[in-house]
Amino acid sequence: MKQSLFTLEHARQLTADTYELVLSGDVSAITAPGQFVNVELPGRFLRRPISIANWTEDALLLIVRVVGEGTRELVRSVPGTELDTLSGLGNGFDLTDCPENPILIGGGVGAAPLFGLAGRMREVGVTPTVALGFRTAADAFYLEEFARLGCHLFIATEDGSLGTKGFVTDLVKASPACTAAFVCGPTPMLKAVHALPQLKSGQYSFEARMACGFGACVGCTIQTTGGPRRVCKDGPVFRKEEIVW
Template sequence: MVIISNERLADQVYRMCLDGDTSLITAPGQFINIKVPGFYLRRPISISDYDDEGVTIIYKVVGNGTDVLSRMQPGEKLMCLMGLGNGFDVNACGEHTLIVGGGVGTPPMYGMAKALLALGKRVTVVLGFNSKSDVFYEEEFKELSRLLSGIELDVRVSTVDGSWGTKGFVTDCLKGLDDVTDYCACGPIPMLKALYNHFNGKILGQLSFEERMGCGFGACVGCSINTKSGFKKVCKDGPIFWSQDVFFKS
C-alpha cells in the first residue's frame, strides 16, 4: 500500500492514511499487520476507518518499529496484511450503544461509531486518556455525527489528571446513561474490566483486547486470554470477545 499522509495527532500518536485494496476488510474493529522496513516481526495496528480506496490507521510510537513508521513519508510503500481479526458485530447492537475507547484503543471505536450512525442508531462516545496532551479524535467523533446523522453526538472525555474533560476514568463519565442497551470498547484490560463491573453483567459488551502479538496468525499463542471456553488467541479468535465470555483476573 502507498502512504498518502502520516501526521502527528497527539503526544507520540500518529495517523497514517494508506491507498490500496481494502476488499478484505469486512467489519469495524479489524486490524492490519504491517511489515515495517528493517524489522522481521510485523506490527499489528487497528483500523480506524476505511473505504474502497484506502485505509486509515492510528498508532502510538512505543518502540523502534513504530518510530520508523512515524518517520515514513507520503509516496513510500508498505506491505500490509489486511482485514485480520473478527471485527465488531454491528447487527448485534441495540438502539443505544455506548462506545468506549481508552488511549490507543480509541481508533477502532471511530469506525464502529461510524457504522452504527450510518444505520441510524443512537451512540454515546466516551474516551479516556492520561492527560490533555494525549487526547485525540474528540473533534473527529463530533464531526462524524454531523456528517452522518445531523444530530450532535454526545462525546465525553476523561483524563486521569483532570487536565481535560472529567477527572478520572471512563467509568466516571457514565452518569445519566441508564438507557444504554449494550457497549463496545477497546482499551487496556483494567478499563475493560471496570466497564464490565460497572454494568454488573446486566448488558452485553463487545470487548476488543490490545494484547501484544508476535506472529498475528495464532501460531505463537503469545496473545492468549482466558475465556469460559478455554484460552483464546486474540489475533485469530479475536480481537473482539463478548464480555460474558471473558475471565478477568481479580
C-alpha cells in the same frame, strides 16, 4: 487475510506520541470495524499490528501510538513509501443486532477503532454515546472527528485538564440509559468496565502483544468460558459473557 502492498499517502501528528496515517491499497479483506492490519517494517523481524480506525473503498486510516523504534520508524515514513501489509485480520465488532442506545468506550489509542465503528453505526441510523478516557488533555485526539459524526461525546482525563476528572468508568456511570457497550483499551480498563453492573451486554476489543497476527504462534492467548482463545485469530473482539478475568 490478504497480503498486499499499501502506499503511505499522508501522515499527521495528533499528539506527542500519536499519529494519523492514510494508506492506499486493496482493502477488500476488511469486513468489520475493529479488525487490524499487520505491517512489515524493513529490517524488523516482527510485523506491527495496528487497529484500523476507518476505511474507504481504496484506503485505510490508521492511528498509531509510538511505543518503540518500530512504530517510530513507521510514523516517520515519507509519503510514497510502500508497506507490505496483512489486512483483514481479526473478527471486528458485530453490528448484526446493534442496540438502540449503545455506548462506545475507549481508553487512549483504544479510541481508534471506535471511530470507524461509530461511523458505521451512524450509517444505519444509530447515534452512539462515546466515552473516551485519556491521561491529560494533551493526549486526547479525534474529538472533533467524533463530534462531526453526531455522536454524544464525553471525555474524562485523569488530571481533570479536559472534561470530567477521573476515569472513563465515571462517564459510563453517568450514562445509566446505556446498557450495551463496545469497548477498546488497555486490559485494566477493560476489566474495570466489564465489572460495571449497568452494562448487561457488550463487545470488548483486547490489546495484546502479537508475533504472527494470524493465530499460528498462540502467543496472544487469553482465557474465556470456551477455554484458551487467541486474541489475533479468535478476537480481538470478545463478547462480555465469554470473558474470564
